[in-house]
Amino acid sequence: MSVLEVRDLExxxxxxxxxxxxxxxxxxxxxxxxxxxLAGESGCGKSTIGxxxxxxxxxxxxxxxxxxxxxxxxxxxxxxxxxxxxWTEGSIIFQGAQHALDPVIRVGDQIVEALATHxxxxxxxxxxxxxxxxxxxxxxxxxxxxxPHEFSGGQKQRxxxxxxxxxxxxxxxxDEPTTALDxxxxxxxxxxxxxxxxxxxxxxxxxxxxxxxxxxxSDRVAVMYAGRIVEAGPAAQVFTDPRHPxxxxxAGSFPTIGDESDLQTPVGLDGDPPDxxxxxxxxxxxxxxxxxxxxxxxxxxxxxAFAPDRVATCVLLEPETASVARTTP
Amino acid sequence: MGGRRYVIRKIMQALAxxxxxxxxxxxxxxIMPSDPVKLLTKGKGVQLTQGAQEQLIIxxxxxxxxxxxxxxxxxxxxxxxLFQYVGDTLTxxxxxxxxxxxxxxxxxxxxxxxxxxxxxxxxTILMTIIGLYLGIRGGWSRGSRLDTGSMGFSLxxxxxxxxxLAMMLLVLFSTYLGWFPSGGYSTPNADLSGLAHIxxxxxxxxxxxxxxTVGYLGEYYLIMRSSLLDVLGEEYITTVRAKGIRxxxxxxxxxxxxxxxxxxxxxxLGFGFILGGAITxxxxxxxxxxxxxxxxxxxxxxxxxxxxxxxxxxxxVLLSNLAADLLYSWFDPRVKEA
Amino acid sequence: MATLAEPASPPIxxxxxxAVARERRKISRHRFxxxxxxxxxxxxxxxxxxxxxxxxxxxxxxxxxxxxDVTKVSGPxxxxxxxxxxxxxxxxxxxxxxLIIWGSRISxxxxxxxxxxxxxxxxxxxxxxxxxGGMIDTALMRLTDWFLVLPWVALMIVLAAIxxxxxxxxxxxxxxxxxxxxxxxxxxxxxxxxxxxxxxRVKGLGSSDSRIMIRHVLPNVLPVIIxxxxxSVALAILAESTLSFIGLGDPLRVxxxxxxEQAFDTGAVTLGAWWWIGAPGVCIVLLVLAFTMCxxxxxxxFNPRLRQR
Numbered sequence: 001m002s003v004l005e006v007r008d009l010e011x012x013x014x015x016x017x018x019x020x021x022x023x024x025x026x027x028x029x030x031x032x033x034x035x036x037x038l039a040g041e042s043g044c045g046k047s048t049i050g051x052x053x054x055x056x057x058x059x060x061x062x063x064x065x066x067x068x069x070x071x072x073x074x075x076x077x078x079x080x081x082x083x084x085x086x087w088t089e090g091s092i093i094f095q096g097a098q099h100a101l102d103p104v105i106r107v108g109d110q111i112v113e114a115l116a117t118h119x120x121x122x123x124x125x126x127x128x129x130x131x132x133x134x135x136x137x138x139x140x141x142x143x144x145x146x147x148p149h150e151f152s153g154g155q156k157q158r159x160x161x162x163x164x165x166x167x168x169x170x171x172x173x174x175d176e177p178t179t180a181l182d183x184x185x186x187x188x189x190x191x192x193x194x195x196x197x198x199x200x201x202x203x204x205x206x207x208x209x210x211x212x213x214x215x216x217x218s219d220r221v222a223v224m225y226a227g228r229i230v231e232a233g234p235a236a237q238v239f240t241d242p243r244h245p246x247x248x249x250x251a252g253s254f255p256t257i258g259d260e261s262d263l264q265t266p267v268g269l270d271g272d273p274p275d276x277x278x279x280x281x282x283x284x285x286x287x288x289x290x291x292x293x294x295x296x297x298x299x300x301x302x303x304x305a306f307a308p309d310r311v312a313t314c315v316l317l318e319p320e321t322a323s324v325a326r327t328t329p
Numbered sequence: 330m331g332g333r334r335y336v337i338r339k340i341m342q343a344l345a346x347x348x349x350x351x352x353x354x355x356x357x358x359x360i361m362p363s364d365p366v367k368l369l370t371k372g373k374g375v376q377l378t379q380g381a382q383e384q385l386i387i388x389x390x391x392x393x394x395x396x397x398x399x400x401x402x403x404x405x406x407x408x409x410x411l412f413q414y415v416g417d418t419l420t421x422x423x424x425x426x427x428x429x430x431x432x433x434x435x436x437x438x439x440x441x442x443x444x445x446x447x448x449x450x451x452x453t454i455l456m457t458i459i460g461l462y463l464g465i466r467g468g469w470s471r472g473s474r475l476d477t478g479s480m481g482f483s484l485x486x487x488x489x490x491x492x493x494l495a496m497m498l499l500v501l502f503s504t505y506l507g508w509f510p511s512g513g514y515s516t517p518n519a520d521l522s523g524l525a526h527i528x529x530x531x532x533x534x535x536x537x538x539x540x541x542t543v544g545y546l547g548e549y550y551l552i553m554r555s556s557l558l559d560v561l562g563e564e565y566i567t568t569v570r571a572k573g574i575r576x577x578x579x580x581x582x583x584x585x586x587x588x589x590x591x592x593x594x595x596x597x598l599g600f601g602f603i604l605g606g607a608i609t610x611x612x613x614x615x616x617x618x619x620x621x622x623x624x625x626x627x628x629x630x631x632x633x634x635x636x637x638x639x640x641x642x643x644x645x646v647l648l649s650n651l652a653a654d655l656l657y658s659w660f661d662p663r664v665k666e667a
Numbered sequence: 668m669a670t671l672a673e674p675a676s677p678p679i680x681x682x683x684x685x686a687v688a689r690e691r692r693k694i695s696r697h698r699f700x701x702x703x704x705x706x707x708x709x710x711x712x713x714x715x716x717x718x719x720x721x722x723x724x725x726x727x728x729x730x731x732x733x734x735x736d737v738t739k740v741s742g743p744x745x746x747x748x749x750x751x752x753x754x755x756x757x758x759x760x761x762x763x764x765x766l767i768i769w770g771s772r773i774s775x776x777x778x779x780x781x782x783x784x785x786x787x788x789x790x791x792x793x794x795x796x797x798x799x800g801g802m803i804d805t806a807l808m809r810l811t812d813w814f815l816v817l818p819w820v821a822l823m824i825v826l827a828a829i830x831x832x833x834x835x836x837x838x839x840x841x842x843x844x845x846x847x848x849x850x851x852x853x854x855x856x857x858x859x860x861x862x863x864x865x866x867x868r869v870k871g872l873g874s875s876d877s878r879i880m881i882r883h884v885l886p887n888v889l890p891v892i893i894x895x896x897x898x899s900v901a902l903a904i905l906a907e908s909t910l911s912f913i914g915l916g917d918p919l920r921v922x923x924x925x926x927x928e929q930a931f932d933t934g935a936v937t938l939g940a941w942w943w944i945g946a947p948g949v950c951i952v953l954l955v956l957a958f959t960m961c962x963x964x965x966x967x968x969f970n971p972r973l974r975q976r
Contacts, residue, residue, distance in 0.1 A: 016705075056567055079576075086573035099564040102583050104590075104662055113582075114572045147662040163572075349813045357825060484963075488901065488955035490908050493927060493948035496936055504939040511937065598815055605820025609909060613931065623821070624913060627828050639825050642818040650816060 003170045003203040004030040004053070004090070007066040011045070011052050014060030020276050022048045024227035025065075030171065035197060035204040037218030037235060039211055039250075041273050045227040046207045047095075050175040053205070054086050070170045088118050091164040093157075093193075095176040100160055101148040107159045108134075108144025114166045133162040137192060154185035161192065165200070172197075173205045178213060190216060211250060215239055223247050226274050226284040229303075233310040244312040245289045283315070291316060332658045339654040343647060350643045355414050358636045359395065418640065428631040437622065438637060444514050445618030447534060449607050452541035457596070459542070460549025461589075467550065468557035468588075469580050476554075483547025491544040492609035498536050499613065509536050512615035537614045544610075545603050552595045557588040590661050597653030601646040702968050709964025715957035719950075723771040734765035735921055748942050755942035757926075758933050763946050766926050770947065773922035774904055774954065777838055781903035784842025786896040789849025794888065796850070797857025798880050808854070814847040823906060827915040834917045841906045849895050856888040863887075890969035894962050901958035908951050923947040 009026045012019035023045040030036045040046045051057050053067055055074060067074040070089035077085065094100035102110060111130035116122045121129050131141035137158040148156060157177060164172055177193065178186040194217050197204055206218055214221055215235060222232040223246065231244040242251040271288045274280055280287050286296035295315060304317045386392050390413050394406045417423065423434035467476035486494070503511045510516065515529045560566065561584055569583050611620030619638060626634040658664040703709050722729070733739045742760035746752055754763035796807035826840045860866065861884070869883055910916050911924025912931070926947045930936075935943045 016702075051567070054571055056571055083573040083575060086571055088573070092568070092571045094564055094568060100568045102565045102569065102587070104586055104660070105583070113569075113574065117572060117574055117578075149663045160568075163568075345809075346813055346816055350816070353813075353817070357829070484956060484959055485952070488905075488959055489952050490905055490912070490924075490927075490948065492909065492912050492931075493944070493951065496927070496931060496944050497941075497948065499936045500939055500941050500944060504937060601816070601818035602820070604818045605909075608820060608824065609912060612913070613936075623824065627824065627913070627915075630828075632829075635825060635828065639818075639821055642821045643816065646816050646818050 002029040002068075003032055003034075003070060004028075004205070005066070005068040006049075006053070009049065009052065009063070009065035009067065011048050011057065011064075012062040013048075013058075014062070015277075017277060019062060021227055021279075022061075022276060023052065026224075026227075026229055028222055028229065028232065030203050030205060032170075032203055033201045034220065035202075035206055035218045037214035037221040038205060038207045038224060039214055039221060040209065040224035042209060043273055043276070044224040046209075046224050047175055050092065050173045050205065050207050053173060054090055054092065055082060056092075084118070087114055087169060088167045089169055090171040090173060091167065091169040093160050093164045093172065093174045093177045095179050098153060098156065098180055101156060103148050106145050106147055107151070107163075111144070111159075111163050111166050114163060118167050120167055129166070130162075133166055134159070136165070136196075137162040152185075153181050154189055157181060157185075157189050158192065161189075161196070165196065171203045171205065173207070175207045176209070177206075179208070179210070186213075193217065211239075223250070226279060227276065228284070228313065229311075230285065230314070231310075231312040233307075237310065243306065243310070243317060244285075244314045245291050245316070246285050247312070249290070283313075332664050335658050335664050336655060339651060339658070343651045346647055347644070350640065350647065351415060351418060354636060354640050354643070355411060357639075358632055359410075423637040424633055426631060426634050428626055428629040428634055434634050434637045437634060438619070438641065441617060441619045441622045444616060445607060445611070445620065447530075448537055448541065448611070448616065448618055449603060451534070452538050452545070453600070453603060455538070455542045456546045456549050460546045461553045461592070463546075464550040464553025464592075465557055465580070465585055465588075468554040468561065469584075471558065479547075479550050479554075483550050485547075486544055487547045487551075489544065490609070491540055491606045492613050494544055495537070495540045495610050495613035498540060502536060509533075512613075514617050533614075533616070537610050537616050540610050540614075541603065541606055544606055545599070548599055548602075549596065552599075553588065553592050556592045556595075557584060559591075560584050560588040563587070590657060593656055593660075594650070594653045597646075597650045600649040601642070604642050604645065699968065703964060706964040706967065708960045712957040712960030712964065715953055716961065719771055719775065719954050719957070722768055723775045726768050726772055729768050730762075730765045732769060734762055735769055737761065745938065745940055745943070754946045755940070757929065757943050758935075758940075763926075763943055766921055767923065767946055767950055770921045770923045770926055771950065771954075773834075773917075773920045774907060774924070774951070777834065777841070777907045777922070778900045778904035778954075778958075780838040781841035781845070781906070782896050782899035784838060785846045785849060785899050785903070786892060788843065789846035789895075790853050790885075790888075790892050792846070793850040793853025794857050794880055794884055797854040798861055798876070798884055804854075807850070811847045811850045811854075814844070815851075817844075819844060820906075820909060823910060824913060824915065827910055832915055832917055834920065837907060837910060837915075837917060840910075841903050845899060845902060845906070849892070849899065852891055852895055853888055856891045857884055860884050860887045890965070894965040894969060897958050897962040897965065901955045901962070904951065904955050904958070923951050 006029070007027045009023055010021065011023040012021050026045075026049060028036065038046045038049065048057065048061075052061075052063050053069065053074065055063070057063065063075060065075070069085065072081075072085050072089060074082070074085070101107060105113075108127065108130045111133060112122075112126040115126045115129055120126075127144070131144050134144055135141050139155060139158050139162070143151070143155075148159070151159060161177075174193065178189050181189060190213060193204075196202060197217070204217075206214065208214060218235045220233065221235045221238045222229045223238070223244070224230065225246050231238060231242065231247045238247065239251055242248045274284055274287070280297075282295075282297045282299055283289070283292075283301055286292040289296065293315065299315065301313045301315045301318070303311045303313050305311050306317045390410055393413065394409045396411055397406055397409045398404070399406065421435055423438075426432050426434045426437045429437050463475070463479045467473070467479045470476060499511060502508045510533050513533055515521070515526065515533055519529065521529050566579065566584060569579050574582070607618065608620035608623050610616070611618045612624050615621065619641070623635065623638050625631075626638060726732075737759040742752060742756045742762060744756060744758050744760045746756045746760075748755045752762045752764065754767065756762055757766065792807050792811070796804040796811075822844050823840050826844065827837065830836045830840065866879065866883060869879055874882075907916065907922065908924030908927065911922050912928045914928055916922060916925050916928070918925075924947075927944065930940065930943045930947075
């Protein structure tokens with residue numbers, strides 16, 4: 001059974017000029033023990049999805065579609081029931097953790113709070129659990145009584161990871177977990193996450209704009225552009241054989257280890273991602289697409305399953321798979 | 330506790346400010362364009378003889394050099410007005426009051442202190458409790474009826490001179506309805522004692538305290554509200570929510586705890602405004618506190634008394650700021666390390 | 668590491684920088700107004716403001732100033748509002764409406780002038796401290812903190828009492844005691860402007876510090892200065908009314924605060940002459956409210972973080 005099932009997810013933000021679409025019809029599954037990488041430029045809607053899965057978006061945001069997490073229909077739940085599902089079914093590791101920990105509460109107590117809220121443990125037992133969680137992520141247990149500002153960036157991220165694991169959630173959403181860290185620390189945190197994922201058999205949604213990170217940790221990858229998944233498939237295949245022009249441009253700028261020519265000729269991507277308030281007609285990528293055709297301005301291509309377990313939304317893929325029925329990635 | 334360095338730094342800064350206040354106060358009352366003796370005797374129908382005037386100048390120490398050092402001729406003066414002023418001030422000697430003949434400034438001051446403490450203290454407590462509560466509730470459910478109502482109320486009373494509010498309340502509740510006395514600290518010559526006296530004092534205090542509270546409540550609300558909104562936009566609040574914590578624990582256990590910190594220092598800075606408000610409010614209600622005393626000192630040109638009162642007000646604000654800084658260090662773990 | 672492109676700067680079209688700047692300013696002025704127009708609070712404040720400004724400017728056309736002279740008026744004393752005297756009369760038989768119309772001139776004038784003084788001092792010190800940093804910053808901010816500690820109303824009272832009572836002195840007293848908040852705000856804004864890359868670039872091109880401060884820092888902190896100055900006008904009007912009420916205003920000029928002082932001193936409270944007390948007060952509240960509302964609306968436009976909330 002899938003740990004997470006997302007169908008036709010649409011999310012609009014409320015702004016002064018009316019609702020602005022951030023996520024426009026996204027569907028994906030995450031199986032038990034699987035790591036799905038969600039990639040895309042900033043503003044493509046990937047972090048919105050991460051927050052939307054637990055209904056953590058700011059007031060005024062509209063979410064439509066279906067989210068089933070650990071068998072719970074998230075969008076249909078009452079706020080009370082939702083509280084019980086948060087952190088036990090799905091937890092989030094926030095970006096950099098620089099500001100993700102409450103500055104005036106000892107980190108141990110912040111972990112204990114999660115344990116106590118979900119009636120997993122309290123009192124002395126919760127304290128010792130928090131300590132052993134810190135130990136699990138490579139921090140001395142006595143640091144439970146320190147405040148967030150007493151930790152370095154990487155250490156804060158470790159605390160965040162320990163906290164995310166506290167209630168043994170079915171799914172861990174890692175939202176740019178290494179972004180604000182320096183390169184050495186990034187590697188350490190990434191290694192820790194990979195190790196924990198392997199040892200504990202965690203299911204993960206790994207959100208990042210850094211493709212090299214995804215190649216390391218994810219089983220499958222979904223690439224987002226302007227609120228949509230434009231290509232999805234097994235990580236190795238997507239990186240070595242990208243089929244959507246957008247993914248191709250990205251993969252072109254992504255050096256394959258050992259391939260000198262890749263390093264020398266990165267294929268750049270001109271322009272900026274579109275303004276969600278004024279999306280281009282047809283395929284939203286066509287203004288930046290090197291292979292754009294006249295019809296790209298008019299038709300927004302549906303997802304095409306051009307090979308087993310591979311999906312992309314591009315008209316170029318249609319002829320060779322004209323007979324394949326539309327499927328969701 | 331590692332915050333000792335912070336505490337010491339704050340105390341040193343407060344001392345530096347105190348020096349500034351003393352110097353400022355000293356020079357402020359020496360830039361008067363007119364002859365101090367004339368000012369001192371003006372409007373009292375007193376005609377002083379030449380000898381009496383000279384005696385007064387000597388009594389007031391005005392014959393001495395102003396500063397410990399003079400340039401023309403270059404000389405040092407051990408006995409000068411500045412040193413005398415600082416010495417007198419530090420020993421609590423502000424000299425005799427001109428307005429209240431035969432009483433010292435300190436004596437006059439102490440008599441008026443209690444009513445003001447009652448008024449300003451009471452109003453401060455009331456507006457802190459009500460203002461912070463409304464700010465927390467309003468910020469939490471932004472745009473709710475309570476929030477927009479409090480916002481309108483705050484803007485309205487922020488824009489209202491407190492002496493005008495005082496007069497309108499007096500016209501309505503005293504002149505027309507007769508529910509409250511028209512002013513004063515207590516009923517004169519009533520000779521009440523015990524509970525009856527307390528009720529009488531409260532009865533007189535009611536309108537002034539309402540004026541002051543209502544007039545400054547809005548600022549507390551606005552400060553708390555905006556501070557809470559800042560905190561609610563922080564990432565750690567999303568983390569807390571993601572953990573499945575109940576909403577009222579998110580508010581009281583995390584958001585308020587963080588939002589109170591910047592509020593404390595802002596509120597301390599606003600204390601000077603409440604003191605200022607007390608001046609006109611006491612005037613309108615002829616409430617015999619330090620504010621009314623300030624007006625009396627002003628009307629009778631008793632600059633010595635005025636100087637003492639201004640010094641007191643400055644030091645009171647300074648101390649409230651220092652208290653806020655120390656409270657801050659107590660509540661915010663981040664301060665302790667620095 | 669391959670990292671996806673973060674937004675780059677828009678393509679530069681070959682036009683003279685001045686034309687670009689002019690164009691941009693025109694667009695932003697246009698956009699500004701279209702946003703401001705949507706703010707109910709801002710428009711209401713502006714409407715009240717216009718009414719009062721017209722009232723002040725047109726005062727001589729609306730009512731003759733002879734109505735202020737106690738020796739030349741013939742109305743009944745302390746008459747409640749009637750057709751002949753819409754806002755009643757004071758104890759000398761003067762129409763309260765006349766007092767209000769003429770008083771609006773002084774209240775507005777002092778408010779605007781004092782706020783200007785406060786703005787100039789606060790902005791200069793704020794930009795200087797924020798841009799120069801180091802010792803200058805430390806010294807100026809110390810001074811600012813000291814001024815913040817001095818109780819404002821008490822300070823104004825003492826200064827006005829010592830220096831005397833004329834319009835100029837009142838303006839200076841209010842202006843020179845209220846700059847500290849502006850200075851603080853402008854400084855923190857300047858600090859963030861200074862960190863922006865273009866300042867570094869201009870510096871590299873060899874611009875002098877004073878030129879950078881005037882040509883580059885000032886335009887960028889101007890929104891904050893404007894919003895704060897409008898709020899200062901509100902505060903200055905309140906301050907003027909307080910000083911006048913205490914009897915420290917210019918005795919020769921009619922202002923709302925002075926009308927309230929006369930009402931209070933002659934026992935309007937015990938006489939129950941609510942119109943005499945009420946009318947000037949309502950005007951002060953409305954005018955101050957108008958400035959405050961405009962300032963709040965502006966701040967919401969200039970500070971997008973507030974707008975999103």
